[in-house]
Amino acid sequence: MGQIAPKIASTLSSRITDTLRDAIVTGEIKPGSKISEPKLAEQFEVSRGPLREAIRRLEMMQLVKHVPHEGVRVITLDLPRVLEIYEVREALEGMAAGLAARNMSAAAIDELYGLLDIHEQHIKTSAGEYMQQEGDYDFHYKVIQGSGNQLLIRQLCGELYHLIRMFRNQASQARGRADLALQEHKQLVYAIEQRDPQLAELIMRRHIARSRDNISTRALTT
Amino acid sequence: MGQIAPKIASTLSSRITDTLRDAIVTGEIKPGSKISEPKLAEQFEVSRGPLREAIRRLEMMQLVKHVPHEGVRVITLDLPRVLEIYEVREALEGMAAGLAARNMSAAAIDELYGLLDIHEQHIKTSAGEYMQQEGDYDFHYKVIQGSGNQLLIRQLCGELYHLIRMFRNQASQARGRADLALQEHKQLVYAIEQRDPQLAELIMRRHIARSRDNISTRALTT
DNA sequence: ATACGTATAATTGTTGACAATTAAGAGATT
Protein backbone atom coordinates (compact mmCIF):
# COMPACT_ATOMS: atom_id res chain seq x y z
CA MET A 1 0.00 0.00 0.00
CA GLY A 2 0.98 3.63 0.12
CA GLN A 3 3.37 2.67 2.86
CA ILE A 4 7.12 2.83 2.75
CA ALA A 5 8.77 -0.53 2.31
CA PRO A 6 9.92 -1.92 5.71
CA LYS A 7 13.39 -2.34 4.32
CA ILE A 8 15.27 -4.56 6.69
CA ALA A 9 18.70 -3.11 7.23
CA SER A 10 21.13 -5.48 5.62
CA THR A 11 24.10 -4.63 7.78
CA LEU A 12 24.67 -5.31 11.44
CA SER A 13 25.74 -1.76 12.13
CA SER A 14 22.51 -0.29 10.79
CA ARG A 15 20.36 -2.84 12.56
CA ILE A 16 22.06 -1.95 15.82
CA THR A 17 21.52 1.71 15.05
CA ASP A 18 17.77 1.17 14.76
CA THR A 19 17.52 -1.08 17.80
CA LEU A 20 19.61 1.18 20.00
CA ARG A 21 17.73 4.24 18.79
CA ASP A 22 14.40 2.68 19.71
CA ALA A 23 15.72 1.47 23.06
CA ILE A 24 16.73 5.03 23.89
CA VAL A 25 13.58 6.62 22.52
CA THR A 26 11.25 4.27 24.38
CA GLY A 27 13.17 4.78 27.60
CA GLU A 28 14.30 1.17 27.81
CA ILE A 29 17.73 2.67 28.21
CA LYS A 30 17.22 5.46 30.68
CA PRO A 31 18.05 9.12 30.01
CA GLY A 32 21.36 10.15 31.50
CA SER A 33 22.62 6.61 31.78
CA LYS A 34 26.08 5.76 30.58
CA ILE A 35 26.37 3.44 27.63
CA SER A 36 28.91 0.70 28.22
CA GLU A 37 30.31 -0.69 25.01
CA PRO A 38 31.36 -4.09 26.38
CA LYS A 39 28.01 -4.55 28.09
CA LEU A 40 25.93 -3.63 25.06
CA ALA A 41 28.14 -5.64 22.75
CA GLU A 42 27.49 -8.73 24.82
CA GLN A 43 23.80 -7.95 25.10
CA PHE A 44 23.39 -7.60 21.33
CA GLU A 45 25.82 -10.44 20.75
CA VAL A 46 27.98 -8.46 18.39
CA SER A 47 31.47 -7.09 18.36
CA ARG A 48 32.28 -3.56 19.42
CA GLY A 49 33.08 -2.39 15.89
CA PRO A 50 29.57 -2.12 14.42
CA LEU A 51 28.30 -1.01 17.81
CA ARG A 52 30.64 1.96 17.83
CA GLU A 53 29.59 2.89 14.31
CA ALA A 54 25.98 2.86 15.45
CA ILE A 55 26.85 5.07 18.41
CA ARG A 56 28.55 7.58 16.12
CA ARG A 57 25.29 7.85 14.20
CA LEU A 58 23.21 8.32 17.34
CA GLU A 59 25.73 10.94 18.38
CA MET A 60 24.94 12.94 15.25
CA MET A 61 21.21 12.41 15.88
CA GLN A 62 21.63 14.16 19.24
CA LEU A 63 20.34 11.13 21.10
CA VAL A 64 23.59 10.56 22.96
CA LYS A 65 26.39 12.83 24.05
CA HIS A 66 29.94 11.70 23.49
CA VAL A 67 32.92 12.78 25.58
CA PRO A 68 36.30 11.55 24.30
CA HIS A 69 37.91 8.92 26.49
CA GLU A 70 35.04 9.02 28.92
CA GLY A 71 32.12 7.51 27.05
CA VAL A 72 28.65 8.32 25.83
CA ARG A 73 25.57 9.10 27.88
CA VAL A 74 21.95 9.16 26.80
CA ILE A 75 20.73 12.75 26.66
CA THR A 76 18.22 14.01 29.18
CA LEU A 77 15.28 16.01 27.88
CA ASP A 78 14.73 18.70 30.47
CA LEU A 79 12.08 21.34 29.85
CA PRO A 80 14.29 24.01 28.23
CA ARG A 81 15.58 21.43 25.82
CA VAL A 82 12.08 20.29 24.85
CA LEU A 83 11.01 23.86 24.28
CA GLU A 84 14.00 24.30 21.98
CA ILE A 85 12.90 21.26 20.00
CA TYR A 86 9.45 22.73 19.57
CA GLU A 87 10.89 26.03 18.36
CA VAL A 88 12.82 24.23 15.66
CA ARG A 89 9.77 22.15 14.91
CA GLU A 90 7.66 25.25 14.50
CA ALA A 91 10.09 26.70 11.99
CA LEU A 92 10.53 23.53 9.96
CA GLU A 93 6.99 22.21 10.01
CA GLY A 94 5.69 25.68 9.30
CA MET A 95 7.82 25.75 6.18
CA ALA A 96 6.70 22.21 5.36
CA ALA A 97 3.03 23.18 5.57
CA GLY A 98 3.60 26.14 3.26
CA LEU A 99 5.40 23.99 0.74
CA ALA A 100 2.72 21.33 1.03
CA ALA A 101 0.12 23.91 0.04
CA ARG A 102 2.16 24.47 -3.10
CA ASN A 103 3.27 20.98 -3.98
CA MET A 104 0.94 18.40 -2.49
CA SER A 105 -0.94 16.25 -4.98
CA ALA A 106 -4.73 16.13 -4.96
CA ALA A 107 -4.58 12.46 -4.06
CA ALA A 108 -2.41 13.18 -1.04
CA ILE A 109 -4.83 15.87 0.10
CA ASP A 110 -7.61 13.31 -0.08
CA GLU A 111 -5.59 11.06 2.18
CA LEU A 112 -5.34 13.93 4.65
CA TYR A 113 -9.12 14.10 4.72
CA GLY A 114 -9.15 10.40 5.40
CA LEU A 115 -6.91 10.90 8.40
CA LEU A 116 -9.18 13.68 9.67
CA ASP A 117 -12.15 11.28 9.59
CA ILE A 118 -10.26 8.62 11.48
CA HIS A 119 -9.15 11.16 14.01
CA GLU A 120 -12.72 12.32 14.50
CA GLN A 121 -13.96 8.78 15.03
CA HIS A 122 -11.31 8.20 17.65
CA ILE A 123 -12.41 11.24 19.57
CA LYS A 124 -16.09 10.30 19.47
CA THR A 125 -15.44 6.78 20.63
CA SER A 126 -12.84 8.22 22.99
CA ALA A 127 -10.34 5.68 21.81
CA GLY A 128 -7.00 5.25 23.55
CA GLU A 129 -4.67 8.18 23.98
CA TYR A 130 -1.96 6.16 22.36
CA MET A 131 -3.80 5.88 19.07
CA GLN A 132 -4.42 9.60 19.25
CA GLN A 133 -0.73 10.28 19.58
CA GLU A 134 0.10 8.01 16.68
CA GLY A 135 -2.69 9.51 14.62
CA ASP A 136 -1.36 12.97 15.25
CA TYR A 137 2.02 11.89 14.07
CA ASP A 138 0.61 10.26 10.94
CA PHE A 139 -1.05 13.52 10.04
CA HIS A 140 2.05 15.64 10.51
CA TYR A 141 4.08 13.01 8.71
CA LYS A 142 1.84 13.23 5.67
CA VAL A 143 2.01 17.01 5.56
CA ILE A 144 5.78 16.92 5.79
CA GLN A 145 5.98 14.39 3.00
CA GLY A 146 3.71 16.67 0.99
CA SER A 147 6.28 19.43 1.09
CA GLY A 148 8.41 17.55 -1.40
CA ASN A 149 11.58 18.93 0.15
CA GLN A 150 13.78 15.90 0.72
CA LEU A 151 16.14 17.65 3.12
CA LEU A 152 13.27 18.98 5.17
CA ILE A 153 11.67 15.55 5.23
CA ARG A 154 14.85 13.93 6.41
CA GLN A 155 15.52 16.54 9.08
CA LEU A 156 12.02 16.24 10.51
CA CYS A 157 11.20 12.58 10.05
CA GLY A 158 14.69 11.27 10.54
CA GLU A 159 16.08 13.27 13.42
CA LEU A 160 13.71 15.59 15.25
CA TYR A 161 11.00 12.98 15.20
CA HIS A 162 12.94 10.68 17.47
CA LEU A 163 13.58 13.43 19.97
CA ILE A 164 9.88 14.24 20.05
CA ARG A 165 8.97 10.58 20.45
CA MET A 166 11.45 10.33 23.30
CA PHE A 167 9.83 13.25 25.04
CA ARG A 168 6.35 11.81 24.59
CA ASN A 169 7.36 8.48 26.09
CA GLN A 170 9.18 10.13 28.91
CA ALA A 171 6.52 12.53 30.15
CA SER A 172 3.32 10.80 29.07
CA GLN A 173 1.43 13.62 27.87
CA ALA A 174 -1.02 16.42 27.66
CA ARG A 175 -4.67 15.45 27.46
CA GLY A 176 -7.76 17.44 26.57
CA ARG A 177 -6.21 18.97 23.52
CA ALA A 178 -7.50 16.30 21.16
CA ASP A 179 -10.54 18.10 19.81
CA LEU A 180 -8.74 21.42 19.57
CA ALA A 181 -5.96 19.72 17.64
CA LEU A 182 -8.52 18.23 15.30
CA GLN A 183 -9.99 21.66 14.56
CA GLU A 184 -6.52 23.01 13.82
CA HIS A 185 -5.81 20.08 11.53
CA LYS A 186 -9.03 20.74 9.66
CA GLN A 187 -8.11 24.36 9.15
CA LEU A 188 -4.71 23.31 7.88
CA VAL A 189 -6.08 20.87 5.32
CA TYR A 190 -8.45 23.54 4.12
CA ALA A 191 -5.59 26.00 3.63
CA ILE A 192 -3.59 23.39 1.77
CA GLU A 193 -6.53 22.54 -0.45
CA GLN A 194 -6.98 26.23 -1.21
CA ARG A 195 -3.29 26.34 -2.18
CA ASP A 196 -2.66 29.10 0.33
CA PRO A 197 0.95 28.66 1.53
CA GLN A 198 1.01 31.64 3.86
CA LEU A 199 -2.14 30.59 5.66
CA ALA A 200 -1.03 26.96 5.86
CA GLU A 201 2.28 27.99 7.40
CA LEU A 202 0.59 30.31 9.86
CA ILE A 203 -1.85 27.64 11.02
CA MET A 204 0.84 25.02 11.41
CA ARG A 205 3.07 27.36 13.35
CA ARG A 206 0.30 28.32 15.73
CA HIS A 207 -0.65 24.69 16.11
CA ILE A 208 2.85 23.79 17.22
CA ALA A 209 3.32 26.95 19.27
CA ARG A 210 0.15 26.08 21.22
CA SER A 211 1.44 22.62 21.80
CA ARG A 212 4.64 24.14 23.09
CA ASP A 213 2.82 26.57 25.40
CA ASN A 214 0.78 23.68 26.66
CA ILE A 215 3.91 21.78 27.59
CA SER A 216 5.45 24.83 29.15
CA THR A 217 2.52 25.72 31.42
CA ARG A 218 1.76 22.11 32.30
CA ALA A 219 5.32 21.69 33.47
CA LEU A 220 4.90 24.58 35.87
CA THR A 221 1.75 23.22 37.51
CA THR A 222 2.96 19.68 38.05
CA MET B 1 39.12 36.66 20.10
CA GLY B 2 35.49 36.34 20.78
CA GLN B 3 36.15 33.22 18.78
CA ILE B 4 35.40 29.70 19.82
CA ALA B 5 38.37 27.82 21.17
CA PRO B 6 39.95 25.73 18.39
CA LYS B 7 39.79 22.67 20.59
CA ILE B 8 41.92 20.05 18.94
CA ALA B 9 39.97 16.83 18.72
CA SER B 10 41.68 14.38 21.02
CA THR B 11 40.69 11.25 19.18
CA LEU B 12 41.78 9.99 15.79
CA SER B 13 38.24 9.32 14.70
CA SER B 14 37.13 12.90 15.32
CA ARG B 15 40.23 14.37 13.70
CA ILE B 16 39.52 12.29 10.61
CA THR B 17 35.92 13.44 10.69
CA ASP B 18 37.00 17.08 10.53
CA THR B 19 39.67 16.51 7.91
CA LEU B 20 37.45 14.43 5.68
CA ARG B 21 34.59 16.88 6.09
CA ASP B 22 36.78 19.78 4.99
CA ALA B 23 38.20 17.77 2.10
CA ILE B 24 34.69 17.14 0.85
CA VAL B 25 33.45 20.66 1.48
CA THR B 26 36.38 22.32 -0.28
CA GLY B 27 36.04 19.99 -3.24
CA GLU B 28 39.41 18.36 -2.67
CA ILE B 29 37.45 15.14 -2.84
CA LYS B 30 35.15 15.65 -5.79
CA PRO B 31 31.36 15.42 -5.62
CA GLY B 32 30.03 12.09 -6.77
CA SER B 33 33.34 10.32 -6.29
CA LYS B 34 33.45 7.03 -4.48
CA ILE B 35 35.24 6.91 -1.17
CA SER B 36 37.57 3.95 -0.94
CA GLU B 37 38.26 2.90 2.62
CA PRO B 38 41.62 1.19 1.97
CA LYS B 39 42.84 4.14 -0.09
CA LEU B 40 41.83 6.78 2.44
CA ALA B 41 43.14 4.71 5.32
CA GLU B 42 46.56 4.59 3.70
CA GLN B 43 46.41 8.27 2.79
CA PHE B 44 45.61 9.31 6.35
CA GLU B 45 47.93 6.65 7.72
CA VAL B 46 45.29 5.20 10.00
CA SER B 47 43.40 1.98 10.30
CA ARG B 48 39.97 1.50 8.81
CA GLY B 49 38.23 1.46 12.19
CA PRO B 50 38.31 5.14 13.07
CA LEU B 51 37.89 5.99 9.40
CA ARG B 52 34.63 4.11 9.22
CA GLU B 53 33.37 5.85 12.37
CA ALA B 54 34.14 9.18 10.75
CA ILE B 55 32.28 8.14 7.61
CA ARG B 56 29.22 7.20 9.67
CA ARG B 57 29.21 10.74 11.05
CA LEU B 58 29.52 12.32 7.60
CA GLU B 59 26.71 10.05 6.52
CA MET B 60 24.42 11.62 9.14
CA MET B 61 25.65 15.07 8.07
CA GLN B 62 24.32 14.36 4.57
CA LEU B 63 27.75 14.90 3.07
CA VAL B 64 28.05 11.34 1.80
CA LYS B 65 25.55 8.73 0.76
CA HIS B 66 26.00 5.21 1.99
CA VAL B 67 24.79 2.12 0.18
CA PRO B 68 25.27 -1.15 2.10
CA HIS B 69 27.90 -3.45 0.64
CA GLU B 70 28.62 -1.01 -2.14
CA GLY B 71 30.29 1.92 -0.49
CA VAL B 72 29.86 5.62 0.08
CA ARG B 73 29.87 8.41 -2.48
CA VAL B 74 30.24 12.13 -1.94
CA ILE B 75 26.91 13.84 -2.56
CA THR B 76 26.43 16.05 -5.59
CA LEU B 77 24.75 19.40 -5.05
CA ASP B 78 22.55 19.90 -8.07
CA LEU B 79 20.32 22.95 -8.28
CA PRO B 80 17.13 21.43 -6.83
CA ARG B 81 19.11 20.20 -3.87
CA VAL B 82 20.65 23.61 -3.23
CA LEU B 83 17.25 25.26 -3.41
CA GLU B 84 16.02 22.77 -0.81
CA ILE B 85 18.89 23.75 1.46
CA TYR B 86 17.95 27.38 1.15
CA GLU B 87 14.34 26.64 2.00
CA VAL B 88 15.40 24.94 5.22
CA ARG B 89 17.82 27.75 5.86
CA GLU B 90 15.07 30.32 5.45
CA ALA B 91 12.92 28.54 8.02
CA LEU B 92 15.66 28.00 10.57
CA GLU B 93 17.54 31.27 10.25
CA GLY B 94 14.25 33.15 10.19
CA MET B 95 13.40 31.58 13.52
CA ALA B 96 16.92 32.31 14.75
CA ALA B 97 16.61 35.99 13.87
CA GLY B 98 13.31 36.23 15.72
CA LEU B 99 14.76 34.58 18.79
CA ALA B 100 17.84 36.78 18.57
CA ALA B 101 15.60 39.83 18.75
CA ARG B 102 14.30 38.44 22.00
CA ASN B 103 17.40 37.00 23.58
CA MET B 104 20.51 38.67 22.22
CA SER B 105 22.57 40.61 24.73
CA ALA B 106 23.31 44.29 24.20
CA ALA B 107 26.99 43.47 23.95
CA ALA B 108 26.35 40.97 21.19
CA ILE B 109 24.28 43.53 19.29
CA ASP B 110 27.22 45.91 19.50
CA GLU B 111 29.39 43.27 17.95
CA LEU B 112 26.89 43.01 15.10
CA TYR B 113 27.36 46.73 14.48
CA GLY B 114 31.08 46.13 14.41
CA LEU B 115 30.63 43.52 11.70
CA LEU B 116 28.47 45.92 9.69
CA ASP B 117 31.28 48.49 9.74
CA ILE B 118 33.84 45.96 8.61
CA HIS B 119 31.53 44.82 5.87
CA GLU B 120 31.03 48.40 4.71
CA GLN B 121 34.76 49.03 4.58
CA HIS B 122 35.28 45.92 2.50
CA ILE B 123 32.75 47.11 -0.03
CA LYS B 124 34.25 50.59 -0.30
CA THR B 125 37.76 49.30 -0.76
CA SER B 126 36.26 46.55 -2.91
CA ALA B 127 38.17 43.95 -0.99
CA GLY B 128 38.30 40.36 -2.16
CA GLU B 129 35.14 38.42 -2.73
CA TYR B 130 36.43 35.75 -0.43
CA MET B 131 36.53 38.05 2.57
CA GLN B 132 33.03 39.15 1.67
CA GLN B 133 31.78 35.58 1.76
CA GLU B 134 33.46 34.93 5.07
CA GLY B 135 32.18 38.20 6.45
CA ASP B 136 28.67 37.30 5.45
CA TYR B 137 28.99 34.02 7.26
CA ASP B 138 30.38 35.70 10.39
CA PHE B 139 27.33 37.91 10.49
CA HIS B 140 24.83 35.10 10.12
CA TYR B 141 26.81 33.04 12.60
CA LYS B 142 26.55 35.74 15.22
CA VAL B 143 22.81 36.13 14.74
CA ILE B 144 22.29 32.39 15.04
CA GLN B 145 24.37 32.31 18.22
CA GLY B 146 22.24 35.18 19.49
CA SER B 147 19.12 33.02 19.30
CA GLY B 148 20.27 31.09 22.34
CA ASN B 149 18.61 27.93 21.06
CA GLN B 150 21.30 25.27 21.30
CA LEU B 151 19.53 22.82 19.01
CA LEU B 152 18.99 25.47 16.37
CA ILE B 153 22.62 26.54 16.64
CA ARG B 154 23.84 23.02 16.18
CA GLN B 155 21.55 22.31 13.25
CA LEU B 156 22.61 25.45 11.42
CA CYS B 157 26.26 25.81 12.35
CA GLY B 158 27.04 22.13 12.59
CA GLU B 159 25.26 20.60 9.62
CA LEU B 160 23.64 22.93 7.14
CA TYR B 161 26.62 25.24 7.24
CA HIS B 162 28.89 22.64 5.67
CA LEU B 163 26.44 22.00 2.86
CA ILE B 164 26.26 25.71 2.14
CA ARG B 165 30.04 26.03 2.22
CA MET B 166 30.28 23.11 -0.18
CA PHE B 167 27.93 24.81 -2.59
CA ARG B 168 29.82 28.08 -2.41
CA ASN B 169 33.12 26.40 -3.17
CA GLN B 170 31.61 24.39 -5.95
CA ALA B 171 29.88 27.12 -7.91
CA SER B 172 31.91 30.16 -6.99
CA GLN B 173 29.31 32.60 -6.55
CA ALA B 174 26.93 35.41 -7.15
CA ARG B 175 28.48 38.84 -7.33
CA GLY B 176 26.94 42.29 -7.22
CA ARG B 177 24.72 41.51 -4.27
CA ALA B 178 27.24 42.77 -1.72
CA ASP B 179 25.78 46.22 -1.12
CA LEU B 180 22.20 44.97 -1.18
CA ALA B 181 23.14 42.33 1.38
CA LEU B 182 24.69 45.01 3.56
CA GLN B 183 21.48 47.02 3.51
CA GLU B 184 19.50 43.95 4.50
CA HIS B 185 21.92 43.22 7.30
CA LYS B 186 21.54 46.76 8.59
CA GLN B 187 17.78 46.44 8.62
CA LEU B 188 18.07 43.21 10.51
CA VAL B 189 20.32 44.61 13.21
CA TYR B 190 17.95 47.49 13.63
CA ALA B 191 15.01 45.12 14.10
CA ILE B 192 16.97 43.10 16.62
CA GLU B 193 17.97 46.21 18.51
CA GLN B 194 14.33 47.29 18.62
CA ARG B 195 13.49 43.86 20.05
CA ASP B 196 11.04 43.22 17.22
CA PRO B 197 11.04 39.45 16.63
CA GLN B 198 8.44 39.43 13.88
CA LEU B 199 10.24 42.06 11.85
CA ALA B 200 13.62 40.44 12.40
CA GLU B 201 12.29 37.11 11.20
CA LEU B 202 10.64 38.68 8.18
CA ILE B 203 13.81 40.49 7.13
CA MET B 204 15.99 37.44 7.56
CA ARG B 205 13.60 35.26 5.60
CA ARG B 206 13.45 37.73 2.74
CA HIS B 207 17.21 38.08 2.81
CA ILE B 208 17.67 34.36 2.35
CA ALA B 209 14.79 34.01 -0.09
CA ARG B 210 16.42 36.67 -2.30
CA SER B 211 19.69 34.83 -2.11
CA ARG B 212 17.85 31.71 -3.18
CA ASP B 213 16.10 33.44 -6.08
CA ASN B 214 19.44 34.83 -7.12
CA ILE B 215 20.92 31.36 -7.28
CA SER B 216 17.88 30.03 -9.09
CA THR B 217 17.81 32.64 -11.85
CA ARG B 218 21.57 32.75 -12.24
CA ALA B 219 21.58 29.01 -12.81
CA LEU B 220 19.16 29.45 -15.69
CA THR B 221 21.24 32.07 -17.49
CA THR B 222 24.58 30.29 -17.31
C1' DA C 1 30.76 -9.80 -32.11
C1' DT C 2 27.73 -10.04 -28.26
C1' DA C 3 25.88 -12.11 -24.37
C1' DC C 4 26.14 -15.09 -20.62
C1' DG C 5 28.53 -17.75 -16.75
C1' DT C 6 32.12 -18.58 -14.02
C1' DA C 7 36.21 -17.62 -11.46
C1' DT C 8 39.14 -14.28 -9.58
C1' DA C 9 40.11 -10.07 -7.31
C1' DA C 10 38.91 -6.23 -4.64
C1' DT C 11 36.04 -3.96 -1.32
C1' DT C 12 32.97 -3.76 2.47
C1' DG C 13 31.47 -5.79 6.91
C1' DT C 14 32.87 -7.98 11.17
C1' DT C 15 35.70 -9.83 14.68
C1' DG C 16 39.05 -10.23 18.42
C1' DA C 17 43.30 -8.67 20.33
C1' DC C 18 46.38 -4.72 21.67
C1' DA C 19 47.42 0.16 23.36
C1' DA C 20 46.25 4.31 25.76
C1' DT C 21 43.59 6.82 28.79
C1' DT C 22 40.69 7.34 32.66
C1' DA C 23 38.26 5.83 36.79
C1' DA C 24 38.61 3.28 41.29
C1' DG C 25 40.69 1.66 45.37
C1' DA C 26 44.23 0.61 48.74
C1' DG C 27 47.72 2.41 51.53
C1' DA C 28 50.61 5.77 53.61
C1' DT C 29 51.15 10.44 55.50
C1' DT C 30 49.71 14.66 57.88
Place this chain on the structure above:
DNA sequence: AATCTCTTAATTGTCAACAATTATACGTAT
Protein backbone atom coordinates in the same frame (compact mmCIF):
# COMPACT_ATOMS: atom_id res chain seq x y z
C1' DA D 1 39.70 11.26 59.97
C1' DA D 2 40.89 13.27 55.68
C1' DT D 3 43.84 13.81 51.74
C1' DC D 4 47.20 12.66 48.61
C1' DT D 5 49.65 9.26 45.87
C1' DC D 6 50.51 5.09 43.77
C1' DT D 7 48.79 0.88 41.94
C1' DT D 8 45.33 -1.72 39.79
C1' DA D 9 41.36 -2.44 37.08
C1' DA D 10 38.18 -1.24 33.66
C1' DT D 11 36.86 1.28 29.64
C1' DT D 12 37.66 3.65 25.46
C1' DG D 13 40.50 4.07 21.26
C1' DT D 14 43.08 1.72 17.65
C1' DC D 15 44.82 -1.86 14.90
C1' DA D 16 45.30 -5.93 11.91
C1' DA D 17 43.40 -10.19 10.33
C1' DC D 18 39.12 -12.80 8.77
C1' DA D 19 34.47 -13.39 6.44
C1' DA D 20 31.00 -12.06 3.24
C1' DT D 21 29.47 -9.59 -0.51
C1' DT D 22 30.04 -7.23 -4.78
C1' DA D 23 32.56 -5.83 -8.82
C1' DT D 24 35.76 -7.23 -12.58
C1' DA D 25 37.69 -9.98 -16.12
C1' DC D 26 38.19 -13.78 -18.71
C1' DG D 27 36.54 -17.57 -21.40
C1' DT D 28 32.95 -19.87 -23.71
C1' DA D 29 28.83 -20.47 -26.30
C1' DT D 30 25.43 -18.74 -29.46
